Amino acid sequence: MRESAERLLLKAGLRPTSQRLGLAAVLFDGHDKHVTADDVMHLASNAGVDVSVATVYNTLGQLCAAGLLRRVTLDGGRTFFDTNISAHHHVFFEDDDRLMDLPGDSIQVTGLPDLGDGATIKSVDILVRVERR
């Protein structure tokens, strides 16, 4: 997995330092994830990657800026980082504070406003909030 982590970082214009390689390996292990910065700290630590909070935040931010990670913010200000960057939306289960992907092609949005005059739509995010009974 090291090689692809390195390639990812280079592609993103990030110097492949040991911390970044470790974090990338933990994040991009082939399974989609929704993780908080804190989760990443623990995952890294469990994987033997020694890294500081500041670096975790820096790196997550850089990966987002590079489009390799997607930031998802929910009610209450909880911030998740989503390793699935394909077009898709989210379902949030209130009961257990869990976030789930919703395949991008399952939902269609029509009637987006025409903002005209040089304004560009950067993203359209849909969050479906669900409660079990």
Add this chain to the structure above:
Amino acid sequence: MRESAERLLLKAGLRPTSQRLGLAAVLFDGHDKHVTADDVMHLASNAGVDVSVATVYNTLGQLCAAGLLRRVTLDGGRTFFDTNISAHHHVFFEDDDRLMDLPGDSIQVTGLPDLGDGATIKSVDILVRVERR
């Protein structure tokens, strides 16, 4: 405006105390608003309503719980309270950190998942992020 503020509070099962009346008057003045807790502090203060932070947060939370106010959380964890509780979505202008309403009937969402087994959809929120050039 006092009367309707009092009616709103009673309808929500909240005792119409002087702070709540003041906050309700400031919030529900007939104009839709997107305000932060901090904005509310200042609005209240400008209106001569003396109220503490804790009470602002308590009251905003209670009004949300009662369905009189809608909480909108954006990237970066900024929390806005929306006095427009009719079905609608939002556009966020990245350039000036401003939130705008998008009439509920202008956008259609199709293909929402069937979650079956006693799960109910509590809300579907759409956030369109826009950048001007």
Add this chain to the structure above:
DNA sequence: ACGTACTTTAGAATAATTCTATTGTGCGAA
């Protein structure tokens, strides 16, 4: 090997929100 610009780091700083413990108040009952 060297120099430098980019990185990492610990810990402090900030910001937003919640908690705590005390004081105050609306309102029904006497």
Add this chain to the structure above:
DNA sequence: TTCGCACAATAGAATTATTCTAAAGTACGT
């Protein structure tokens, strides 16, 4: 009306998440 009490308001401390700072470390072109 006054009383009592459950509910509410308050100041300030505490918590949580994130960013900043300044110093030490490291990748990499030359």
